């Protein structure tokens with residue numbers, strides 16, 4: 001499929017381009033990105049070029065769709081949101097940003113727009129019914145984004161994910177097309193007990 005550009009109030013979400021390689025390296029080498037995502041480490045020009053190539057083929061096949069997060073007035077790639085494992089009406093979402101771009105709600109804004117598009121009926125979107133999210137359970141910033149976009153908590157896979165040689169608890173959440181995104185359900189209270 002052709003890459004899809006999605007404008008939001010403050011952002012333009014567009015397919016990453018070869019010219020974004022240095023910006024990709026800048027966020028992919030951030031310690032939090034290494035701690036919580038499966039980026040190669042170390043990460044240099046070859047890794048960025050390889051990932052940008054996968055972005056291109058992902059759009060071509062329609063199986064893995066990546067968007068660069070950019071401010072409307074600034075072409076710098078601040079981070080990315082990806083939809084992957086797109087099959088049978090469902091997909092998974094993943095995201096990461098450079099530390100400079102955190103704390104402004106950009107990822108929440110980007111993921112919300114991408115979820116809207118994923119649920120929209122073709123040709124205006126993918127016509128999905130479910131978008132899911134997974135994260136290492138101690139990744140509170142990622143949990144907060146998933147909750148803010150209206151995902152409901154689906155549970156914890158104890159020691160469910162292997163990351164950099166160690167097993168971690170993995171949190172699961174998802175949003176369905178017909179969910180009321182203003183009332184995400186089931187997120188654990190700080191004690192770890194479900195609150196809804």
Ligand SMILES: CC(C)(COP(=O)(O)OP(=O)(O)OC[C@H]1O[C@@H](n2cnc3c(N)ncnc32)[C@H](O)[C@@H]1OP(=O)(O)O)[C@@H](O)C(=O)NCCC(=O)NCCS
Pocket residue numbers: 032033036037094095096097098101102103104105106107108109134135136139141142144145
């Ligand atoms: C996960 C990650 C993308 C979240 O980034 P983030 O900046 O916290 O997320 P957002 O862009 O949605 O911004 C939310 C923050 O902006 C604040 N904010 C400011 N204006 C806002 C607005 N208009 N709307 C929403 N939030 C706003 C929120 O209060 C929140 O701050 P807080 O965490 O202090 O409460 C980032 O921490 C990251 O890249 N981590 C490393 C990679 C990673 O873990 N990826 C996920 C793997 S599962």
